[in-house]
Amino acid sequence: MNLFKSHICGIVSDLVGFPASDIAGTLEIPPDENMGDYGWPCFQLAKTMKKAPPLIASELAEKISSDKYIKSVSAKGPYLNIMLDKQAVIEYVCRQVFSKGKNYGKSDIGNGKIAIIEYSSPNIAKPMNIGHLRSTVIGAALKRIYEYLGYKVVSINHIGDWGAQFGKLALAYRKWADTKKMEEDPINELYRIYVKIHKEADADKSLEDGARDLFRKLEDGDPEITDLWRKFVDLSWQDFKRVYDMLGIEFDSVAGESFYQKMIPDVLKLLEEKKLSRKSQGALIVPLDDYNIEPMLLRKKDGSTLYGTRDLAAAIYRHNTYNFEKLLYVVGVAQGLHFKQFFKVLELAGFDWVSKCEHVDFGWVTLGGEMMSTRKGNVVFLEDVLNHARAKALTIIEQNSPDLENKEKVAQQVGIGAVVFTELSVKRHTDVSFDWDRMLDFQGYSGPYLQYGHARICSVMRKHGKELDVEADYGLLRLPEEYKLAKMLLEFPDRLINASEQNEPYVLTSYMFDLVSLFSTYFQKHKSPTDKILSDDPPLRKAKVNLSYSVKTVLESGLNILGLEAPERM
Numbered sequence: 311m312n313l314f315k316s317h318i319c320g321i322v323s324d325l326v327g328f329p330a331s332d333i334a335g336t337l338e339i340p341p342d343e344n345m346g347d348y349g350w351p352c353f354q355l356a357k358t359m360k361k362a363p364p365l366i367a368s369e370l371a372e373k374i375s376s377d378k379y380i381k382s383v384s385a386k387g388p389y390l391n392i393m394l395d396k397q398a399v400i401e402y403v404c405r406q407v408f409s410k411g412k413n414y415g416k417s418d419i420g421n422g423k424i425a426i427i428e429y430s431s432p433n434i435a436k437p438m439n440i441g442h443l444r445s446t447v448i449g450a451a452l453k454r455i456y457e458y459l460g461y462k463v464v465s466i467n468h469i470g471d472w473g474a475q476f477g478k479l480a481l482a483y484r485k486w487a488d489t490k491k492m493e494e495d496p497i498n499e500l501y502r503i504y505v506k507i508h509k510e511a512d513a514d515k516s517l518e519d520g521a522r523d524l525f526r527k528l529e530d531g532d533p534e535i536t537d538l539w540r541k542f543v544d545l546s547w548q549d550f551k552r553v554y555d556m557l558g559i560e561f562d563s564v565a566g567e568s569f570y571q572k573m574i575p576d577v578l579k580l581l582e583e584k585k586l587s588r589k590s591q592g593a594l595i596v597p598l599d600d601y602n603i604e605p606m607l608l609r610k611k612d613g614s615t616l617y618g619t620r621d622l623a624a625a626i627y628r629h630n631t632y633n634f635e636k637l638l639y640v641v642g643v644a645q646g647l648h649f650k651q652f653f654k655v656l657e658l659a660g661f662d663w664v665s666k667c668e669h670v671d672f673g674w675v676t677l678g679g680e681m682m683s684t685r686k687g688n689v690v691f692l693e694d695v696l697n698h699a700r701a702k703a704l705t706i707i708e709q710n711s712p713d714l715e716n717k718e719k720v721a722q723q724v725g726i727g728a729v730v731f732t733e734l735s736v737k738r739h740t741d742v743s744f745d746w747d748r749m750l751d752f753q754g755y756s757g758p759y760l761q762y763g764h765a766r767i768c769s770v771m772r773k774h775g776k777e778l779d780v781e782a783d784y785g786l787l788r789l790p791e792e793y794k795l796a797k798m799l800l801e802f803p804d805r806l807i808n809a810s811e812q813n814e815p816y817v818l819t820s821y822m823f824d825l826v827s828l829f830s831t832y833f834q835k836h837k838s839p840t841d842k843i844l845s846d847d848p849p850l851r852k853a854k855v856n857l858s859y860s861v862k863t864v865l866e867s868g869l870n871i872l873g874l875e876a877p878e879r880m
Contacts, residue, residue, distance in 0.1 A: 337349070347394045381394060404782075407863050425462070425637075429466075430442060438549075442692060443675075446557065448672060448734070451815040472571060482506060486503045500542065570620045590605070668813070673739050673742060675741075677689065702750050707880070724761060728750060731819065734819045735816070757874050763826035796857065805818060821868070
Protein backbone atom coordinates (compact mmCIF):
# COMPACT_ATOMS: atom_id res chain seq x y z
CA MET A 311 0.00 0.00 0.00
CA ASN A 312 1.49 3.35 -1.00
CA LEU A 313 1.95 6.30 1.36
CA PHE A 314 -1.21 8.09 0.24
CA LYS A 315 -3.48 5.06 0.48
CA SER A 316 -2.05 4.31 3.90
CA HIS A 317 -2.67 7.89 5.01
CA ILE A 318 -6.29 7.85 3.82
CA CYS A 319 -7.01 4.44 5.33
CA GLY A 320 -5.58 5.55 8.67
CA ILE A 321 -7.81 8.62 8.80
CA VAL A 322 -10.97 6.75 7.81
CA SER A 323 -10.12 3.93 10.22
CA ASP A 324 -9.96 6.37 13.12
CA LEU A 325 -13.36 7.78 12.17
CA VAL A 326 -15.30 4.56 11.58
CA GLY A 327 -13.47 2.03 13.74
CA PHE A 328 -12.70 -0.42 10.91
CA PRO A 329 -9.17 -1.83 10.52
CA ALA A 330 -7.13 0.15 8.00
CA SER A 331 -6.46 -3.07 6.08
CA ASP A 332 -10.20 -3.63 5.59
CA ILE A 333 -10.61 -0.08 4.30
CA ALA A 334 -7.71 -0.57 1.91
CA GLY A 335 -9.43 -3.64 0.48
CA THR A 336 -12.53 -1.61 -0.46
CA LEU A 337 -10.85 1.62 -1.53
CA GLU A 338 -11.69 2.36 -5.17
CA ILE A 339 -10.59 4.65 -7.96
CA PRO A 340 -13.54 6.83 -9.07
CA PRO A 341 -14.69 6.46 -12.69
CA ASP A 342 -14.27 10.20 -13.23
CA GLU A 343 -10.93 11.65 -12.17
CA ASN A 344 -12.67 14.95 -11.37
CA MET A 345 -14.40 13.20 -8.46
CA GLY A 346 -11.11 12.43 -6.78
CA ASP A 347 -8.16 10.07 -6.73
CA TYR A 348 -9.70 7.56 -4.32
CA GLY A 349 -13.22 6.75 -3.26
CA TRP A 350 -14.52 4.75 -0.31
CA PRO A 351 -18.06 3.26 -0.34
CA CYS A 352 -20.06 3.82 2.85
CA PHE A 353 -22.65 1.06 2.35
CA GLN A 354 -21.10 -1.13 5.02
CA LEU A 355 -21.77 1.53 7.69
CA ALA A 356 -25.49 1.89 6.98
CA LYS A 357 -26.58 -0.95 9.26
CA THR A 358 -24.51 0.00 12.30
CA MET A 359 -25.02 3.78 12.00
CA LYS A 360 -28.65 3.38 10.88
CA LYS A 361 -28.25 6.09 8.29
CA ALA A 362 -28.36 6.25 4.51
CA PRO A 363 -24.93 5.80 2.89
CA PRO A 364 -25.04 9.23 1.13
CA LEU A 365 -25.62 10.93 4.50
CA ILE A 366 -22.77 8.98 6.09
CA ALA A 367 -20.45 9.99 3.26
CA SER A 368 -21.36 13.67 3.71
CA GLU A 369 -20.78 13.54 7.45
CA LEU A 370 -17.40 11.85 7.05
CA ALA A 371 -16.34 14.39 4.40
CA GLU A 372 -16.97 17.22 6.85
CA LYS A 373 -14.76 15.57 9.46
CA ILE A 374 -11.69 15.16 7.24
CA SER A 375 -9.50 18.20 6.72
CA SER A 376 -7.02 18.83 3.96
CA ASP A 377 -3.35 18.35 4.83
CA LYS A 378 0.01 17.92 3.10
CA TYR A 379 -1.27 14.84 1.26
CA ILE A 380 -4.99 15.51 0.89
CA LYS A 381 -6.14 18.50 -1.15
CA SER A 382 -9.88 18.11 -0.70
CA VAL A 383 -12.60 15.71 0.46
CA SER A 384 -16.15 15.47 -0.89
CA ALA A 385 -19.15 13.17 -0.95
CA LYS A 386 -20.74 11.89 -4.13
CA GLY A 387 -23.75 9.76 -3.36
CA PRO A 388 -22.66 6.93 -1.04
CA TYR A 389 -18.96 7.51 -1.78
CA LEU A 390 -16.41 9.43 0.23
CA ASN A 391 -14.05 10.89 -2.38
CA ILE A 392 -10.52 12.14 -1.69
CA MET A 393 -8.48 14.38 -3.97
CA LEU A 394 -4.74 14.21 -3.37
CA ASP A 395 -2.27 17.06 -3.53
CA LYS A 396 -0.79 16.72 -7.03
CA GLN A 397 2.60 18.20 -6.22
CA ALA A 398 2.96 15.94 -3.18
CA VAL A 399 2.23 12.85 -5.31
CA ILE A 400 4.65 13.78 -8.09
CA GLU A 401 7.44 14.73 -5.70
CA TYR A 402 6.95 11.65 -3.53
CA VAL A 403 7.02 9.16 -6.39
CA CYS A 404 10.06 10.78 -8.03
CA ARG A 405 11.96 10.74 -4.76
CA GLN A 406 11.00 7.10 -4.19
CA VAL A 407 12.17 6.02 -7.64
CA PHE A 408 15.39 8.04 -7.46
CA SER A 409 16.28 6.64 -4.03
CA LYS A 410 15.37 3.01 -4.75
CA GLY A 411 16.20 2.79 -8.46
CA LYS A 412 15.55 -0.70 -9.80
CA ASN A 413 14.43 -1.73 -6.31
CA TYR A 414 11.38 0.52 -6.54
CA GLY A 415 8.33 -1.70 -6.24
CA LYS A 416 10.12 -4.37 -4.24
CA SER A 417 8.49 -5.60 -1.06
CA ASP A 418 9.34 -7.66 2.00
CA ILE A 419 5.99 -9.47 2.26
CA GLY A 420 7.67 -12.71 1.19
CA ASN A 421 10.73 -12.45 3.42
CA GLY A 422 11.52 -15.75 5.08
CA LYS A 423 9.10 -17.62 2.83
CA ILE A 424 9.83 -20.08 0.04
CA ALA A 425 7.79 -20.27 -3.14
CA ILE A 426 8.31 -23.21 -5.48
CA ILE A 427 7.22 -22.75 -9.06
CA GLU A 428 7.15 -25.69 -11.47
CA TYR A 429 6.93 -24.69 -15.11
CA SER A 430 7.91 -25.51 -18.69
CA SER A 431 8.51 -29.26 -18.12
CA PRO A 432 8.87 -30.59 -21.69
CA ASN A 433 9.10 -34.28 -22.52
CA ILE A 434 12.42 -35.73 -23.65
CA ALA A 435 13.30 -36.66 -27.22
CA LYS A 436 11.12 -33.98 -28.81
CA PRO A 437 11.97 -30.39 -29.75
CA MET A 438 10.17 -27.83 -27.64
CA ASN A 439 7.12 -26.57 -29.50
CA ILE A 440 5.03 -23.43 -29.28
CA GLY A 441 2.74 -25.21 -26.83
CA HIS A 442 5.54 -25.14 -24.23
CA LEU A 443 5.94 -21.38 -24.49
CA ARG A 444 3.01 -20.34 -22.30
CA SER A 445 4.03 -22.42 -19.30
CA THR A 446 7.64 -21.33 -19.72
CA VAL A 447 7.12 -17.57 -19.89
CA ILE A 448 4.22 -17.44 -17.40
CA GLY A 449 6.25 -19.43 -14.88
CA ALA A 450 9.38 -17.36 -15.41
CA ALA A 451 7.41 -14.10 -15.00
CA LEU A 452 5.82 -15.36 -11.79
CA LYS A 453 9.25 -16.32 -10.49
CA ARG A 454 10.50 -12.76 -10.97
CA ILE A 455 7.32 -11.26 -9.48
CA TYR A 456 7.62 -13.37 -6.35
CA GLU A 457 11.32 -12.54 -6.06
CA TYR A 458 10.41 -8.84 -6.24
CA LEU A 459 8.10 -9.41 -3.30
CA GLY A 460 10.87 -10.90 -1.18
CA TYR A 461 10.21 -14.61 -1.58
CA LYS A 462 13.02 -17.09 -2.00
CA VAL A 463 11.87 -18.73 -5.21
CA VAL A 464 12.87 -22.21 -6.32
CA SER A 465 12.10 -22.67 -10.02
CA ILE A 466 11.73 -26.30 -11.03
CA ASN A 467 11.73 -27.83 -14.48
CA HIS A 468 9.96 -31.17 -14.02
CA ILE A 469 11.24 -32.84 -17.20
CA GLY A 470 9.07 -35.63 -18.58
CA ASP A 471 11.82 -38.26 -18.73
CA TRP A 472 9.94 -41.35 -17.62
CA GLY A 473 6.86 -43.29 -18.56
CA ALA A 474 5.44 -45.73 -21.07
CA GLN A 475 6.20 -43.37 -23.98
CA PHE A 476 9.89 -44.08 -23.44
CA GLY A 477 9.28 -47.74 -24.23
CA LYS A 478 7.85 -46.71 -27.60
CA LEU A 479 10.77 -44.42 -28.28
CA ALA A 480 13.32 -47.11 -27.39
CA LEU A 481 11.59 -49.58 -29.67
CA ALA A 482 11.41 -47.05 -32.49
CA TYR A 483 15.09 -46.25 -32.03
CA ARG A 484 16.02 -49.92 -32.41
CA LYS A 485 13.87 -50.37 -35.49
CA TRP A 486 14.20 -47.14 -37.51
CA ALA A 487 16.82 -44.72 -36.18
CA ASP A 488 19.23 -43.39 -38.81
CA THR A 489 22.76 -43.46 -37.34
CA LYS A 490 23.99 -40.53 -39.43
CA LYS A 491 21.00 -38.34 -38.60
CA MET A 492 21.40 -39.20 -34.93
CA GLU A 493 24.88 -37.71 -35.13
CA GLU A 494 23.85 -34.62 -37.13
CA ASP A 495 20.47 -33.73 -35.64
CA PRO A 496 19.59 -36.19 -32.86
CA ILE A 497 16.45 -34.55 -31.45
CA ASN A 498 14.70 -34.16 -34.78
CA GLU A 499 15.60 -37.74 -35.64
CA LEU A 500 14.18 -38.96 -32.33
CA TYR A 501 11.06 -36.89 -32.98
CA ARG A 502 10.73 -38.41 -36.46
CA ILE A 503 10.79 -41.97 -35.16
CA TYR A 504 8.52 -41.04 -32.23
CA VAL A 505 5.83 -39.85 -34.67
CA LYS A 506 6.44 -42.91 -36.84
CA ILE A 507 5.91 -45.49 -34.12
CA HIS A 508 2.64 -43.93 -33.03
CA LYS A 509 1.38 -44.16 -36.59
CA GLU A 510 2.66 -47.70 -37.01
CA ALA A 511 1.22 -48.83 -33.67
CA ASP A 512 -2.29 -47.96 -34.87
CA ALA A 513 -1.98 -50.77 -37.40
CA ASP A 514 0.38 -53.14 -35.60
CA LYS A 515 -0.67 -53.73 -31.98
CA SER A 516 2.38 -55.90 -31.34
CA LEU A 517 4.41 -52.70 -31.19
CA GLU A 518 2.50 -51.69 -28.05
CA ASP A 519 3.50 -54.99 -26.40
CA GLY A 520 7.12 -54.51 -27.38
CA ALA A 521 7.13 -50.95 -26.03
CA ARG A 522 5.64 -52.03 -22.71
CA ASP A 523 8.27 -54.73 -22.40
CA LEU A 524 11.10 -52.23 -22.91
CA PHE A 525 9.66 -49.78 -20.37
CA ARG A 526 9.31 -52.59 -17.86
CA LYS A 527 12.99 -53.40 -18.39
CA LEU A 528 13.85 -49.75 -17.72
CA GLU A 529 11.89 -49.79 -14.45
CA ASP A 530 13.72 -53.01 -13.52
CA GLY A 531 17.08 -51.33 -14.14
CA ASP A 532 18.18 -53.15 -17.30
CA PRO A 533 21.70 -51.73 -18.02
CA GLU A 534 21.34 -51.52 -21.82
CA ILE A 535 17.95 -49.79 -21.75
CA THR A 536 19.08 -47.52 -18.91
CA ASP A 537 22.11 -46.36 -20.92
CA LEU A 538 19.88 -45.65 -23.91
CA TRP A 539 17.49 -43.69 -21.70
CA ARG A 540 20.35 -41.61 -20.28
CA LYS A 541 21.54 -40.85 -23.79
CA PHE A 542 18.11 -39.55 -24.79
CA VAL A 543 17.83 -37.43 -21.64
CA ASP A 544 21.26 -35.83 -22.15
CA LEU A 545 20.63 -35.08 -25.83
CA SER A 546 17.23 -33.62 -25.00
CA TRP A 547 18.51 -31.32 -22.28
CA GLN A 548 21.18 -29.94 -24.62
CA ASP A 549 18.42 -29.08 -27.08
CA PHE A 550 16.16 -27.57 -24.40
CA LYS A 551 19.04 -25.55 -22.95
CA ARG A 552 19.67 -23.85 -26.28
CA VAL A 553 16.06 -22.60 -26.38
CA TYR A 554 16.08 -21.55 -22.72
CA ASP A 555 19.26 -19.55 -23.37
CA MET A 556 17.51 -17.70 -26.21
CA LEU A 557 14.69 -16.84 -23.81
CA GLY A 558 17.08 -15.89 -21.01
CA ILE A 559 15.56 -18.46 -18.66
CA GLU A 560 17.37 -20.53 -16.04
CA PHE A 561 16.08 -23.01 -13.48
CA ASP A 562 17.15 -23.62 -9.91
CA SER A 563 16.34 -27.31 -10.21
CA VAL A 564 15.98 -29.62 -13.18
CA ALA A 565 14.59 -32.80 -11.69
CA GLY A 566 12.83 -35.10 -14.12
CA GLU A 567 10.13 -37.57 -13.20
CA SER A 568 12.80 -40.26 -12.95
CA PHE A 569 14.28 -38.50 -9.90
CA TYR A 570 11.20 -39.43 -7.87
CA GLN A 571 10.88 -42.99 -9.12
CA LYS A 572 12.82 -44.45 -6.18
CA MET A 573 10.40 -42.72 -3.76
CA ILE A 574 7.27 -44.35 -5.18
CA PRO A 575 7.37 -47.53 -3.02
CA ASP A 576 7.18 -45.38 0.11
CA VAL A 577 4.27 -43.38 -1.34
CA LEU A 578 2.35 -46.52 -2.23
CA LYS A 579 3.03 -47.97 1.23
CA LEU A 580 1.75 -44.78 2.86
CA LEU A 581 -1.47 -44.80 0.84
CA GLU A 582 -1.98 -48.44 1.70
CA GLU A 583 -1.47 -47.77 5.41
CA LYS A 584 -3.97 -44.91 5.20
CA LYS A 585 -6.40 -47.36 3.59
CA LEU A 586 -6.76 -45.07 0.59
CA SER A 587 -5.61 -47.38 -2.21
CA ARG A 588 -7.17 -50.57 -3.52
CA LYS A 589 -6.96 -52.95 -6.46
CA SER A 590 -9.34 -52.49 -9.39
CA GLN A 591 -9.19 -54.81 -12.41
CA GLY A 592 -5.55 -55.53 -11.65
CA ALA A 593 -4.57 -51.86 -11.34
CA LEU A 594 -3.96 -49.87 -8.15
CA ILE A 595 -6.18 -46.83 -7.64
CA VAL A 596 -7.38 -44.33 -5.06
CA PRO A 597 -11.19 -44.19 -5.39
CA LEU A 598 -12.54 -40.64 -5.15
CA ASP A 599 -16.21 -41.23 -5.89
CA ASP A 600 -17.25 -39.65 -2.57
CA TYR A 601 -15.86 -36.35 -3.87
CA ASN A 602 -17.34 -36.58 -7.36
CA ILE A 603 -13.86 -37.07 -8.78
CA GLU A 604 -12.73 -39.91 -11.00
CA PRO A 605 -10.35 -42.40 -9.30
CA MET A 606 -6.64 -41.66 -9.38
CA LEU A 607 -4.63 -44.40 -11.07
CA LEU A 608 -1.43 -45.17 -9.18
CA ARG A 609 -0.11 -48.26 -10.94
CA LYS A 610 -1.21 -50.06 -14.10
CA LYS A 611 -2.05 -53.74 -14.08
CA ASP A 612 1.30 -54.47 -15.76
CA GLY A 613 3.04 -52.96 -12.72
CA SER A 614 4.24 -49.72 -14.37
CA THR A 615 3.75 -46.43 -12.57
CA LEU A 616 2.27 -43.17 -13.86
CA TYR A 617 3.15 -39.50 -13.72
CA GLY A 618 0.44 -38.94 -11.10
CA THR A 619 2.20 -41.28 -8.70
CA ARG A 620 5.45 -39.48 -9.35
CA ASP A 621 3.73 -36.13 -8.72
CA LEU A 622 2.68 -37.37 -5.29
CA ALA A 623 6.27 -38.37 -4.52
CA ALA A 624 7.56 -35.04 -5.84
CA ALA A 625 5.19 -32.94 -3.74
CA ILE A 626 6.09 -34.82 -0.54
CA TYR A 627 9.79 -34.53 -1.33
CA ARG A 628 9.51 -30.80 -2.02
CA HIS A 629 7.71 -30.11 1.23
CA ASN A 630 10.22 -32.14 3.22
CA THR A 631 13.12 -30.43 1.44
CA TYR A 632 11.94 -26.81 1.24
CA ASN A 633 9.04 -26.41 3.72
CA PHE A 634 7.47 -24.12 1.15
CA GLU A 635 4.89 -21.40 1.67
CA LYS A 636 3.60 -21.87 -1.88
CA LEU A 637 3.93 -24.59 -4.50
CA LEU A 638 2.67 -23.47 -7.88
CA TYR A 639 2.19 -25.77 -10.86
CA VAL A 640 2.11 -23.74 -14.08
CA VAL A 641 0.43 -26.37 -16.22
CA GLY A 642 -2.29 -26.15 -18.89
CA VAL A 643 -6.00 -26.39 -18.15
CA ALA A 644 -6.06 -29.83 -19.80
CA GLN A 645 -4.54 -31.24 -16.60
CA GLY A 646 -7.32 -29.87 -14.39
CA LEU A 647 -8.70 -33.29 -13.48
CA HIS A 648 -5.24 -34.61 -12.66
CA PHE A 649 -4.65 -31.80 -10.15
CA LYS A 650 -8.06 -32.28 -8.54
CA GLN A 651 -7.19 -35.95 -8.02
CA PHE A 652 -3.62 -35.24 -6.99
CA PHE A 653 -4.50 -32.56 -4.40
CA LYS A 654 -7.41 -34.58 -3.00
CA VAL A 655 -5.21 -37.65 -2.47
CA LEU A 656 -2.62 -35.52 -0.63
CA GLU A 657 -5.39 -34.09 1.52
CA LEU A 658 -6.81 -37.53 2.34
CA ALA A 659 -3.32 -38.75 3.20
CA GLY A 660 -3.18 -36.09 5.92
CA PHE A 661 -0.86 -33.55 4.32
CA ASP A 662 -2.46 -30.28 5.42
CA TRP A 663 0.17 -28.32 3.49
CA VAL A 664 -1.68 -29.24 0.29
CA SER A 665 -3.63 -26.02 0.89
CA LYS A 666 -0.43 -24.23 -0.13
CA CYS A 667 -0.39 -25.98 -3.50
CA GLU A 668 -2.07 -24.41 -6.51
CA HIS A 669 -2.61 -25.37 -10.13
CA VAL A 670 -1.87 -22.16 -12.05
CA ASP A 671 -3.61 -23.21 -15.21
CA PHE A 672 -3.74 -21.51 -18.58
CA GLY A 673 -5.90 -21.83 -21.68
CA TRP A 674 -5.52 -24.17 -24.62
CA VAL A 675 -2.84 -23.55 -27.22
CA THR A 676 -4.00 -24.60 -30.67
CA LEU A 677 -2.61 -24.56 -34.19
CA GLY A 678 -5.05 -23.00 -36.64
CA GLY A 679 -7.86 -23.83 -34.22
CA GLU A 680 -6.82 -27.50 -33.97
CA MET A 681 -5.13 -29.20 -31.05
CA MET A 682 -1.42 -29.72 -31.49
CA SER A 683 -0.02 -33.21 -31.06
CA THR A 684 3.61 -34.29 -31.07
CA ARG A 685 2.44 -37.83 -31.76
CA LYS A 686 0.76 -36.71 -34.97
CA GLY A 687 3.54 -34.31 -35.88
CA ASN A 688 1.37 -31.18 -36.19
CA VAL A 689 3.34 -28.73 -34.09
CA VAL A 690 5.35 -25.55 -34.57
CA PHE A 691 8.80 -25.74 -33.04
CA LEU A 692 9.60 -22.98 -30.55
CA GLU A 693 13.14 -22.45 -31.77
CA ASP A 694 11.82 -21.80 -35.30
CA VAL A 695 9.49 -19.11 -33.95
CA LEU A 696 12.29 -17.44 -32.00
CA ASN A 697 14.59 -17.46 -35.01
CA HIS A 698 11.88 -16.05 -37.29
CA ALA A 699 11.17 -13.27 -34.79
CA ARG A 700 14.84 -12.37 -34.52
CA ALA A 701 15.21 -12.31 -38.31
CA LYS A 702 12.14 -10.11 -38.75
CA ALA A 703 13.37 -7.70 -36.10
CA LEU A 704 16.75 -7.46 -37.83
CA THR A 705 15.09 -6.70 -41.18
CA ILE A 706 13.03 -3.89 -39.61
CA ILE A 707 16.07 -2.45 -37.83
CA GLU A 708 18.15 -2.46 -41.02
CA GLN A 709 15.36 -0.61 -42.83
CA ASN A 710 14.58 1.96 -40.14
CA SER A 711 17.86 2.33 -38.25
CA PRO A 712 20.68 1.26 -40.59
CA ASP A 713 23.32 3.05 -38.50
CA LEU A 714 22.31 1.44 -35.22
CA GLU A 715 25.17 -0.22 -33.39
CA ASN A 716 24.80 -3.82 -32.21
CA LYS A 717 21.95 -4.47 -34.63
CA GLU A 718 22.17 -8.23 -34.10
CA LYS A 719 21.92 -7.85 -30.34
CA VAL A 720 18.99 -5.45 -30.51
CA ALA A 721 17.24 -7.72 -33.01
CA GLN A 722 17.60 -10.58 -30.54
CA GLN A 723 16.16 -8.43 -27.74
CA VAL A 724 13.26 -7.15 -29.85
CA GLY A 725 12.44 -10.43 -31.57
CA ILE A 726 12.43 -12.50 -28.40
CA GLY A 727 10.56 -9.70 -26.63
CA ALA A 728 7.81 -9.85 -29.24
CA VAL A 729 7.32 -13.58 -28.75
CA VAL A 730 7.39 -13.45 -24.94
CA PHE A 731 5.06 -10.47 -24.66
CA THR A 732 2.55 -12.01 -27.06
CA GLU A 733 2.06 -14.90 -24.65
CA LEU A 734 1.77 -12.59 -21.64
CA SER A 735 -0.44 -10.00 -23.33
CA VAL A 736 -3.64 -11.95 -22.64
CA LYS A 737 -5.03 -13.33 -19.40
CA ARG A 738 -3.67 -16.79 -18.82
CA HIS A 739 -7.09 -18.46 -18.96
CA THR A 740 -7.57 -17.21 -22.52
CA ASP A 741 -7.28 -19.86 -25.23
CA VAL A 742 -4.64 -18.99 -27.82
CA SER A 743 -4.45 -20.13 -31.44
CA PHE A 744 -0.94 -19.86 -32.82
CA ASP A 745 -0.67 -17.42 -35.70
CA TRP A 746 2.60 -16.34 -37.26
CA ASP A 747 1.41 -12.78 -37.94
CA ARG A 748 0.14 -12.35 -34.39
CA MET A 749 3.29 -13.77 -32.84
CA LEU A 750 5.55 -11.55 -34.96
CA ASP A 751 3.45 -8.38 -34.76
CA PHE A 752 5.74 -5.57 -33.65
CA GLN A 753 3.08 -2.86 -33.73
CA GLY A 754 0.46 -1.72 -31.21
CA TYR A 755 0.00 -3.88 -28.14
CA SER A 756 3.35 -5.62 -28.38
CA GLY A 757 6.67 -6.12 -26.65
CA PRO A 758 8.61 -3.99 -29.16
CA TYR A 759 6.16 -1.13 -28.54
CA LEU A 760 7.09 -1.17 -24.86
CA GLN A 761 10.78 -1.52 -25.65
CA TYR A 762 10.59 1.42 -28.04
CA GLY A 763 8.96 3.49 -25.29
CA HIS A 764 11.94 2.76 -23.07
CA ALA A 765 14.43 3.56 -25.85
CA ARG A 766 12.62 6.85 -26.52
CA ILE A 767 13.07 7.99 -22.91
CA CYS A 768 16.73 6.92 -23.04
CA SER A 769 17.09 9.20 -26.07
CA VAL A 770 15.58 12.07 -24.07
CA MET A 771 18.08 11.43 -21.27
CA ARG A 772 20.98 11.47 -23.73
CA LYS A 773 19.80 14.76 -25.26
CA HIS A 774 19.39 16.24 -21.78
CA GLY A 775 23.06 15.43 -21.25
CA LYS A 776 23.20 16.45 -17.60
CA GLU A 777 23.58 14.56 -14.37
CA LEU A 778 20.22 13.98 -12.75
CA ASP A 779 19.32 15.45 -9.38
CA VAL A 780 16.08 14.58 -7.60
CA GLU A 781 15.81 18.10 -6.16
CA ALA A 782 13.39 20.00 -8.39
CA ASP A 783 10.32 22.22 -8.22
CA TYR A 784 7.65 19.60 -8.92
CA GLY A 785 4.93 22.21 -8.48
CA LEU A 786 5.82 23.33 -12.01
CA LEU A 787 4.42 20.08 -13.45
CA ARG A 788 0.83 21.08 -14.15
CA LEU A 789 -0.02 19.13 -17.32
CA PRO A 790 -2.70 16.47 -16.78
CA GLU A 791 -0.50 13.72 -18.26
CA GLU A 792 2.25 14.52 -15.76
CA TYR A 793 0.00 13.86 -12.79
CA LYS A 794 -1.45 10.76 -14.44
CA LEU A 795 2.06 9.40 -15.00
CA ALA A 796 2.96 10.02 -11.36
CA LYS A 797 -0.20 8.25 -10.18
CA MET A 798 0.59 5.28 -12.43
CA LEU A 799 4.11 5.07 -11.04
CA LEU A 800 2.63 5.19 -7.55
CA GLU A 801 0.55 2.10 -8.37
CA PHE A 802 3.47 -0.04 -9.59
CA PRO A 803 4.19 -1.76 -6.23
CA ASP A 804 0.52 -2.61 -5.74
CA ARG A 805 0.24 -3.99 -9.27
CA LEU A 806 3.05 -6.42 -8.52
CA ILE A 807 1.24 -7.59 -5.39
CA ASN A 808 -2.00 -7.93 -7.36
CA ALA A 809 -0.19 -10.00 -10.00
CA SER A 810 1.09 -12.37 -7.32
CA GLU A 811 -2.31 -12.65 -5.63
CA GLN A 812 -3.86 -13.69 -8.93
CA ASN A 813 -0.74 -15.48 -10.26
CA GLU A 814 -1.46 -13.45 -13.37
CA PRO A 815 1.37 -11.70 -15.29
CA TYR A 816 -1.28 -9.97 -17.42
CA VAL A 817 -1.86 -7.60 -14.49
CA LEU A 818 1.65 -6.32 -15.12
CA THR A 819 1.63 -6.43 -18.95
CA SER A 820 -1.57 -4.37 -19.14
CA TYR A 821 -0.12 -1.88 -16.65
CA MET A 822 3.08 -1.57 -18.67
CA PHE A 823 1.18 -0.96 -21.88
CA ASP A 824 -0.95 1.75 -20.24
CA LEU A 825 2.17 3.41 -18.83
CA VAL A 826 3.96 3.48 -22.19
CA SER A 827 0.82 4.67 -24.00
CA LEU A 828 0.37 7.52 -21.54
CA PHE A 829 4.00 8.58 -21.85
CA SER A 830 3.75 8.42 -25.65
CA THR A 831 0.74 10.75 -25.51
CA TYR A 832 2.63 13.08 -23.19
CA PHE A 833 5.67 13.08 -25.47
CA GLN A 834 3.74 13.62 -28.71
CA LYS A 835 1.12 16.07 -27.48
CA HIS A 836 3.31 18.61 -25.73
CA LYS A 837 6.07 19.89 -28.02
CA SER A 838 6.01 23.66 -27.52
CA PRO A 839 9.23 25.24 -26.18
CA THR A 840 7.76 25.39 -22.68
CA ASP A 841 5.68 22.21 -22.60
CA LYS A 842 8.16 19.78 -24.15
CA ILE A 843 10.20 17.56 -21.83
CA LEU A 844 13.46 19.33 -22.71
CA SER A 845 11.85 22.69 -21.99
CA ASP A 846 13.63 25.98 -22.60
CA ASP A 847 12.85 26.85 -18.97
CA PRO A 848 15.65 25.16 -16.90
CA PRO A 849 13.67 24.58 -13.64
CA LEU A 850 10.70 23.17 -15.56
CA ARG A 851 12.98 21.04 -17.72
CA LYS A 852 14.59 19.56 -14.61
CA ALA A 853 11.24 18.52 -13.14
CA LYS A 854 10.04 17.05 -16.45
CA VAL A 855 13.27 15.10 -16.97
CA ASN A 856 13.06 13.71 -13.44
CA LEU A 857 9.52 12.48 -14.00
CA SER A 858 10.53 10.95 -17.35
CA TYR A 859 13.50 9.23 -15.75
CA SER A 860 11.16 7.77 -13.13
CA VAL A 861 8.95 6.38 -15.90
CA LYS A 862 12.01 4.90 -17.61
CA THR A 863 13.15 3.21 -14.39
CA VAL A 864 9.79 1.56 -13.73
CA LEU A 865 9.44 0.61 -17.38
CA GLU A 866 12.82 -1.13 -17.39
CA SER A 867 11.98 -3.00 -14.18
CA GLY A 868 8.62 -4.09 -15.54
CA LEU A 869 10.09 -5.29 -18.82
CA ASN A 870 12.75 -7.30 -17.01
CA ILE A 871 10.19 -8.90 -14.69
CA LEU A 872 8.15 -9.99 -17.70
CA GLY A 873 11.24 -11.46 -19.34
CA LEU A 874 11.99 -8.73 -21.89
CA GLU A 875 15.18 -6.77 -22.19
CA ALA A 876 15.09 -2.98 -22.30
CA PRO A 877 17.22 -1.69 -25.21
CA GLU A 878 18.48 1.88 -24.88
CA ARG A 879 18.51 2.37 -28.65
CA MET A 880 16.21 0.97 -31.33
